[in-house]
Amino acid sequence: MNNYLSWEQTLFKDREIFEPGYVPEAFLYREKQLKRIGHAIAPGIKGEQPQNMVCIGPPGTGKTTSIRKIIDEAEQISTSELIIAYVNCRFTPTRFSVLSDIYRKISGIEPPGTGIALKKFYEKIAETLAAKNKSLFAVLDDADFLLLRGIYCNVANDILRLYENRPVNTGLCTVHSTQRPPLDDGLGSLFMPVVVKFPSYSWDETFNILSTRAKLGFYSDVVNKEIIEKITQYTVPKGDVRFGIDLLKRSAFHAELRASVAVTPSDVDAALVEASKDRLSRYLKVFSETERALLDLASEMVTVQAGELFSAFHERTHKGYTTFHKALNSLMRAKLIDANIENRGKNGRMRVIVVKQPTSGSES
Ligand SMILES: Nc1ncnc2c1ncn2[C@@H]1O[C@H](COP(=O)(O)OP(=O)(O)O)[C@@H](O)[C@H]1O
Numbered sequence: 001m002n003n004y005l006s007w008e009q010t011l012f013k014d015r016e017i018f019e020p021g022y023v024p025e026a027f028l029y030r031e032k033q034l035k036r037i038g039h040a041i042a043p044g045i046k047g048e049q050p051q052n053m054v055c056i057g058p059p060g061t062g063k064t065t066s067i068r069k070i071i072d073e074a075e076q077i078s079t080s081e082l083i084i085a086y087v088n089c090r091f092t093p094t095r096f097s098v099l100s101d102i103y104r105k106i107s108g109i110e111p112p113g114t115g116i117a118l119k120k121f122y123e124k125i126a127e128t129l130a131a132k133n134k135s136l137f138a139v140l141d142d143a144d145f146l147l148l149r150g151i152y153c154n155v156a157n158d159i160l161r162l163y164e165n166r167p168v169n170t171g172l173c174t175v176h177s178t179q180r181p182p183l184d185d186g187l188g189s190l191f192m193p194v195v196v197k198f199p200s201y202s203w204d205e206t207f208n209i210l211s212t213r214a215k216l217g218f219y220s221d222v223v224n225k226e227i228i229e230k231i232t233q234y235t236v237p238k239g240d241v242r243f244g245i246d247l248l249k250r251s252a253f254h255a256e257l258r259a260s261v262a263v264t265p266s267d268v269d270a271a272l273v274e275a276s277k278d279r280l281s282r283y284l285k286v287f288s289e290t291e292r293a294l295l296d297l298a299s300e301m302v303t304v305q306a307g308e309l310f311s312a313f314h315e316r317t318h319k320g321y322t323t324f325h326k327a328l329n330s331l332m333r334a335k336l337i338d339a340n341i342e343n344r345g346k347n348g349r350m351r352v353i354v355v356k357q358p359t360s361g362s363e364s
C-alpha cells in the first residue's frame with residue numbers, strides 16, 4: 001500500500017469540525033448547566049422576567065457552547081415573547097458599544113452613531129423593547145473584558161435598570177473565565193444571579209470529547225487511541241478542551257506536511273509547541289498589566305514561596321499585598337499558576353507557587 005499522500009489529499013474529512021465557532025451536536029457532560037440556563041430563560045419565553053445568571057468556569061469548559069445551544073432552542077419557539085441579545089464583550093470596548101449590540105438585536109436595525117447621548121440611546125432601547133412588548137435576556141459573554149475595562153457594573157446597571165424607563169422584563173447573564181464579578185457589592189439587590197459553574201472536564205471526559213471530535217473531523221485511522229491519549233494528557237492540566245481540539249488539528253497539519261496518512265506522537269509534540277504559544281498569547285490579552293507582571297515574575301522564579309513572590313512583585317511594581325493577592329487569585333483561576341501547600345520542616349505548611357505554563361510556551 002502506498003503510505004504517502006499526494007499534495008491534494010488531506011487527512012480532514014471536515015475542517016470545520018475543528019474551528020472555534022463550530023457548535024458540536026454531541027455535547028456531553030453539560031446536562032446540569034444546560035438545564036439551569038434553560039430554566040433561567042424559560043419565564044422570558046412567556047413574556048415574563050427571565051432569571052439573572054452568572055456562568056463561571058475556566059476557558060474551554062463549554063460555557064459559550066451551552067449558551068449558544070439554549071439560544072438556538074429558544075429561537076426555534078415561534079410563540080416566544082423573548083428577545084435574546086448575545087454580546088461578545090471581547091469586541092465591545094465601551095458601554096455604548098454593548099448597548100449598540102443589544103439595540104441591533106432588539107430593533108433589527110443599525111443603532112444610531114455615537115453622536116447620540118448615552119441617556120437618549122438608553123431610553124430608545126427601553127422604548128423599542130416596550131413597543132415590541134417582549135422580554136429581554138441579555139447575555140454578556142466573555143464579560144471578563146468589561147471587568148478589566150472597569151465598566152462591568154455600569155453595563156450591568158444599564159441592563160438591569162431598563163425597567164425604570166418603561167415596563168419591560170429584562171434578565172441579564174454574564175459569562176466569566178478568569179475574573180469574578182462583584183456579586184456582593186456593586187450591583188446589590190438588583191442583580192442576585194443564579195450562579196452556574198462550569199468545572200474543567202476530567203481525564204475521561206476530555207478523552208471522550210476529543211475522540212468524538214476526531215471521529216467526526218478526520219478520515220478513519222488518521223488518529224489512533226494512543227494519539228488521543230497523548231493529546232488528552234497535554235490537555236487535562238490546562239483544564240481547557242479547546243486546547244486539545246487545537247492540538248488535534250495542528251497534529252494533523254503536521255502529518256499532512258510529512259505527507260503521512262496518520263498522525264504520530266512526534267506530530268503531536270511538534271504541534272504542542274505552537275499550540276502552547278498561541279494559547280498563552282491569546283489568554284494573556286485578558287489579563288491586566290499587573291497580572292501579567294506577576295505571571296512573568298512567577299515564570300522567572302519557577303517555584304517559589306508566596307512570600308518571596310510577593311517581595312519580588314512589590315519590588316518590581318511597587319504595588320501592595322491586596323493587589324498581589326487579587327492578581328494571584330486571578331492567575332490561579334485561569335490555571336496559569338498553582339498554589340500548593342507543602343510540609344516543610346518545623347515551619348510547617350507553606351504556600352509554593354508553581355507556574356503551570358511557562359511564558360516561553362515550550363513544555364516538558
Ligand atoms: N462537552 C463538550 N462536548 C464537546 N465539545 C465541547 C464540550 N465542551 C466544550 N467543547 C468544545 O470546546 C471548545 C470550547 O468550548 P466553549 O463553549 O467555547 O468554551 P468556553 O466558552 O467555556 O471557553 C469548543 O470547540 C466546543 O465545541
Ligand SMILES: [Mg+2]
Pocket residue numbers: 063064065141142
Ligand atoms: Mg466562551
